[in-house]
Amino acid sequence: MRGYAESSPAVTRTIDNMPLIEKFWMFWATPWLEKVQRVGEFYWLLKTQYYYRFFWGHIGKRSKIIQPMRLRNVHNIQVGVNVIISRFAFLITLQESETVVPQLTIGDGCRIGHMNHIACIREVRIGANVLTADRVFISDHSHGFSDINVPILQQPLKSKGEVSIGEGTWIGENACVISCHIGRNCVIGSNAVVLGDVPDYCVAVGAPARIIRRMNPESGPKTVNR
Numbered sequence: 128m129r130g131y132a133e134s135s136p137a138v139t140r141t142i143d144n145m146p147l148i149e150k151f152w153m154f155w156a157t158p159w160l161e162k163v164q165r166v167g168e169f170y171w172l173l174k175t176q177y178y179y180r181f182f183w184g185h186i187g188k189r190s191k192i193i194q195p196m197r198l199r200n201v202h203n204i205q206v207g208v209n210v211i212i213s214r215f216a217f218l219i220t221l222q223e224s225e226t227v228v229p230q231l232t233i234g235d236g237c238r239i240g241h242m243n244h245i246a247c248i249r250e251v252r253i254g255a256n257v258l259t260a261d262r263v264f265i266s267d268h269s270h271g272f273s274d275i276n277v278p279i280l281q282q283p284l285k286s287k288g289e290v291s292i293g294e295g296t297w298i299g300e301n302a303c304v305i306s307c308h309i310g311r312n313c314v315i316g317s318n319a320v321v322l323g324d325v326p327d328y329c330v331a332v333g334a335p336a337r338i339i340r341r342m343n344p345e346s347g348p349k350t351v352n353r
């Protein structure tokens with residue numbers, strides 16, 4: 128995938144671009160239990176590439192989607208190359224209006240943790256090489272609840288804005304990211320609830336999330352006065 132999801136050239140050498148012979152020796156040297164696990168992962172790679180790929184909007188080479196997971200409307204989901212989506216994820220796109228087709232994009236090299244819930248009615252863009260820890264929630268909408276006489280489940284979904292997460296960002300365990308833009312190489316602390324935009328190279332923690340550190344690419348990290 129080009130454009131937003133394109134990988135940074137600065138990404139260090141990984142197992143994926145090792146020569147085949149080196150990969151083999153690495154596999155040979157791993158303990159037995161890990162070998163078995165890797166064989167299992169290879170099964171998911173094959174299943175993703177030769178089966179799921181036909182149903183999703185796009186799935187790039189070397190990406191693997193590890194079941195069980197809950198999926199809805201995967202034809203609106205674009206996944207870049209070399210992405211891993213871990214077990215028990217819940218990925219959902221819903222077309223709420225006739226004119227807006229939801230687009231959920233997961234960029235090249237992303238690692239999506241276990242039990243992540245990613246929901247989209249307009250646009251959710253996750254940039255290249257983003258790492259999400261376990262139980263992360265990302266959404267561009269919430270349930271409407273303005274009518275007190277109707278169960279919330281039956282009220283229409285409301286979007287407060289699209290979500291974008293910049294390349295190289297790390298989102299900690301249990302964090303929620305709702306209708307906001309997070310820049311590149313940011314750190315979102317565990318249990319954070321991010322409701323507002325976070326610029327590039329920032330560390331944000333808490334509920335609601337606040338910026339505690341800005342990492343200037345020239346001068347290094349700087350703690351923010353709180």
Ligand SMILES: CC(C)(COP(=O)(O)OP(=O)(O)OC[C@H]1O[C@@H](n2cnc3c(N)ncnc32)[C@H](O)[C@@H]1OP(=O)(O)O)[C@@H](O)C(=O)NCCC(=O)NCCS
Pocket residue numbers: 259260261298299300314315316317318319330331332333339340
């Ligand atoms: C955010 C994090 C990376 C620490 O960043 P840091 O810049 O090193 O921050 P520090 O540890 O110096 O803490 C700075 C302040 O933020 C607070 N803080 C740090 N992490 C916090 C969090 N998750 N929630 C709330 N406050 C937090 C600290 O208590 C400290 O507050 P103080 O200055 O009032 O004492 C780390 O706390 C974190 O949340 N990591 C995510 C872990 C995770 O989910 N791992 C999954 C593996 S993929």
